[in-house]
Amino acid sequence: MKKYVKVEDSKRIPNNHPAIVDRETFEKAQKILRGKKINAHTNRRYPLKSKVFCGNCGYAMAYQENVYDECYFYCKHKIETGKNAGCFDDRLPEEFLNARVFTQLKSWMMLLETACGNIDEAEQKRWHGLRILNDEAEKLQAEFKALQSKKLELYENYSDGKIDKEDFATEKEKLSSEIDSIRAELNKLHEKESKLRKTRNQRKPELDSLMENVRLFENETRLTCTMADVFVEKVIVYDKWCMEINWKCEDLVEKALSEMMEVEEVLDEVVDERMVG
Numbered sequence: 001m002k003k004y005v006k007v008e009d010s011k012r013i014p015n016n017h018p019a020i021v022d023r024e025t026f027e028k029a030q031k032i033l034r035g036k037k038i039n040a041h042t043n044r045r046y047p048l049k050s051k052v053f054c055g056n057c058g059y060a061m062a063y064q065e066n067v068y069d070e071c072y073f074y075c076k077h078k079i080e081t082g083k084n085a086g087c088f089d090d091r092l093p094e095e096f097l098n099a100r101v102f103t104q105l106k107s108w109m110m111l112l113e114t115a116c117g118n119i120d121e122a123e124q125k126r127w128h129g130l131r132i133l134n135d136e137a138e139k140l141q142a143e144f145k146a147l148q149s150k151k152l153e154l155y156e157n158y159s160d161g162k163i164d165k166e167d168f169a170t171e172k173e174k175l176s177s178e179i180d181s182i183r184a185e186l187n188k189l190h191e192k193e194s195k196l197r198k199t200r201n202q203r204k205p206e207l208d209s210l211m212e213n214v215r216l217f218e219n220e221t222r223l224t225c226t227m228a229d230v231f232v233e234k235v236i237v238y239d240k241w242c243m244e245i246n247w248k249c250e251d252l253v254e255k256a257l258s259e260m261m262e263v264e265e266v267l268d269e270v271v272d273e274r275m276v277g
Helices: 023-042 076-081 094-159 165-197 205-217 225-231 250-270
Strands: 052-054 062-064 072-074 232-239 242-247
Touching: 072 076, 072 094, 094 165, 094 205, 094 225, 094 232, 094 242, 094 250, 205 225, 205 250, 225 232, 242 250
Parallel strands: 052 232
Antiparallel strands: 062 072, 232 242
């Protein structure tokens, strides 16, 4: 029959059993284990630190670090409030989450690169469109001046008696109609030019800076702390397979894409596609 003995009443008998290892080896092993424990909990910096949040309660998910087993995130609020909290109630392995974020980040980097490339292309098309409108305006202005000269010549011929009143009135009405038509076309061109100039979409310095970071990390094969600091704002976890990632400068990229599409729409509207292509 076993009998419970209080700690204060127990006795320790040194060297009562043969040692498995000698004292020196034992002390070395303990020193190594203590060192690993201290370093793991005080010096290790993981990529998504303070960036992972529960999609239900909104609290930051706790991080469980293990020396010999996988590290993971979990909702501390769920543990504290019980099964009815509705929060993610499983362990989310750190490596799994890092891989998911890294895959999405690579896709986002490609989107950013596409946005920058399209912005440059749209700006080139815009300038090409402006040149086309300018060429058309110059042609119309030349025609306008020629018609005005004809109208002046018509007045002179009438004054000199070279043409009668009826012919003068007929020719004058025809020239005035052509002049008014060209004036209307010029006004349309000026409106198109003004609209196209307002869509000026130069690459912003912040976007160029972001692209420099993309190129800096384009050869990475896994999520690093630096990458997460530069690109990841927060990760909202609803369950293992459903999460939302908020990127830093996401609004800047979306605005760039939106402005690029606006330029394309205006170009389609004001300039013949065959002339821009």
